[in-house]
Amino acid sequence: MRPSHHDIEPSRRMRTRGKGDSAVTANHPFEQLGTEQLREHVAQQLRRTRQRSALLTDSVDDDDLVRQHSRLMSPLVWDLAHIGNQEEIWLVRDVGGREPLRTDIDELYDAFQHPRAQRPQLPLLGPTEARGYVGQVRDKVLDVLERVPLEGRRLTEHAFAFGMIVQHEQQHDETMLATHQLRAGAPVLEAPPPPAASAGPLPAEVLVPGGAFTMGTSTEPWALDNERPAHTVHVDPFFIDTVPVTNRQYQRFIADGGYDHPRWWSEAGWAYRQRADLTAPRFWTREGERWLRRRFGMTEPVPPDEPVVHVCCYEAEAYAAWAGRRLPTEAEWEKAARFDPATGRSRRYPWGDADPTPEHANLGQRHLQPAPVGAYPSGASPLGVHQLIGDVWEWTSSEFHGYPGFVAFPYREYSEVFFGDEYRVLRGGSFGTDAAACRGTFRNWDYPIRRQIFAGFRTARDARPDELG
Numbered sequence: 001m002r003p004s005h006h007d008i009e010p011s012r013r014m015r016t017r018g019k020g021d022s023a024v025t026a027n028h029p030f031e032q033l034g035t036e037q038l039r040e041h042v043a044q045q046l047r048r049t050r051q052r053s054a055l056l057t058d059s060v061d062d063d064d065l066v067r068q069h070s071r072l073m074s075p076l077v078w079d080l081a082h083i084g085n086q087e088e089i090w091l092v093r094d095v096g097g098r099e100p101l102r103t104d105i106d107e108l109y110d111a112f113q114h115p116r117a118q119r120p121q122l123p124l125l126g127p128t129e130a131r132g133y134v135g136q137v138r139d140k141v142l143d144v145l146e147r148v149p150l151e152g153r154r155l156t157e158h159a160f161a162f163g164m165i166v167q168h169e170q171q172h173d174e175t176m177l178a179t180h181q182l183r184a185g186a187p188v189l190e191a192p193p194p195p196a197a198s199a200g201p202l203p204a205e206v207l208v209p210g211g212a213f214t215m216g217t218s219t220e221p222w223a224l225d226n227e228r229p230a231h232t233v234h235v236d237p238f239f240i241d242t243v244p245v246t247n248r249q250y251q252r253f254i255a256d257g258g259y260d261h262p263r264w265w266s267e268a269g270w271a272y273r274q275r276a277d278l279t280a281p282r283f284w285t286r287e288g289e290r291w292l293r294r295r296f297g298m299t300e301p302v303p304p305d306e307p308v309v310h311v312c313c314y315e316a317e318a319y320a321a322w323a324g325r326r327l328p329t330e331a332e333w334e335k336a337a338r339f340d341p342a343t344g345r346s347r348r349y350p351w352g353d354a355d356p357t358p359e360h361a362n363l364g365q366r367h368l369q370p371a372p373v374g375a376y377p378s379g380a381s382p383l384g385v386h387q388l389i390g391d392v393w394e395w396t397s398s399e400f401h402g403y404p405g406f407v408a409f410p411y412r413e414y415s416e417v418f419f420g421d422e423y424r425v426l427r428g429g430s431f432g433t434d435a436a437a438c439r440g441t442f443r444n445w446d447y448p449i450r451r452q453i454f455a456g457f458r459t460a461r462d463a464r465p466d467e468l469g
């Protein structure tokens with residue numbers, strides 16, 4: 001990936017008005033935790049996260065671990081040792097001030113040194129060595145966690161560096177889940193199905209009032225640099241889909257020749273559609289009149305009421321144009337998700353300030369597919385928008401830029417080198433995203449051609465003056 005530098009340029013429908021007001025920021029759970037409770041919370045998050053990494057790497061044999069299942073992905077054994085290497089660099093060496101375990105492998109596991117396609121050719125640690133290494137790092141980290149002061153240094157304030165490493169591992173767990181989806185062969189992962197729809201009939205769209213709201217955060221303890229600082233953004237009134245676009249809706253677009261008419265596609269989108277010969281979401285195949293999909297090694301009929309997944313941003317845009325609509329901007333998405341009209345405050349999550357539970361959202365690889373729309377009425381936002389968190393990442397029309405007042409922390413390569421017009425922002429997390437790596441303010445970014453990620457979308461439109469009641 002090529003680092004690029006761009007000035008912060010708020011998009012056409014996003015007018016910046018200055019710093020967020022602390023009176024409208026949300027309550028944060030760590031404020032109630034004492035230092036020992038915070039250490040226990042961190043240890044539990046580290047444990048829980050490692051269990052998932054182990055599940056994703058122990059469920060395949062050694063051949064599968066070292067193989068590259070797609071040129072888009074690293075071998076799983078690279079992800080595993082890279083997780084340990086980042087943990088060593090930040091928590092053992094920097095936070096802990098301890099002697100390195102292995103400096104000889106830093107270069108191998110530096111994501112900026114080697115693109116994914118080249119990683120299988122590197123002299124990587126084998127499965128046994130990699131497991132031994134991540135275990136040794138973890139032992140040292142748990143010792144550091146017991147002893148290091150969780151104050152006095154920005155990196156350790158509220159255990160931020162530990163939270164960053166938990167999120168990093170969880171992000172790689174989602175990447176490894178995407179590798180599992182690309183892997184050929186018999187199924188090795190299983191999970192119970194998601195809950196059924198229970199919300200009752202929902203309106204097709206929701207009006208989000210125009211005006212200012214607080215975007216981003218200055219107080220969320222484990223928020224990453226690109227989510228900061230909180231700032232006031234003006235958004236014009238708009239309508240947004242109550243739920244993400246479903247497979248049923250998307251099939252209508254296909255049946256109506258959506259992939260055949262350049263008029264629905266941007267110039268770049270049509271060029272990619274032609275070059276990659278796109279005709280349906282990735283992993284879909286046609287059998288007579290019906291569509292089938294491949295999901296973690298199983299072939300099954302496409303469920304009509306689930307959000308569509310494995311579409312790129314260009315496909316999302318084409319669908320929206322065909323439907324007479326557009327993708328929401330990132331600011332619109334966040335206002336729909338966080339703005340509480342009763343208080344004027346922005347919440348941590350659509351449902352409030354409490355951390356996600358299984359009643360709120362389909363997160364954490366608990367189910368290995370999106371839930372049907374209407375399955376999470378308890379997770380709706382105050383305005384009545386459903387399933388913003390979990391199920392599928394949602395493409396927005398916004399490029400990835402720093403917020404006004406952005407400061408790179410703890411290093412430029414975390415976000416800043418990706419700012420620019422190459423990437424589109426995705427919001428809300430997917431069924432493959434852990435709650436620790438998903439917030440109302442969390443920003444993901446990727447190339448608009450990406451389809452192997454667990455991404456779908458919802459659409460929006462401007463509100464007309466006569467619709468504002």
Ligand SMILES: [Fe+2]
Nearest residue numbers: 082111168172
């Ligand atoms: Fe990484």
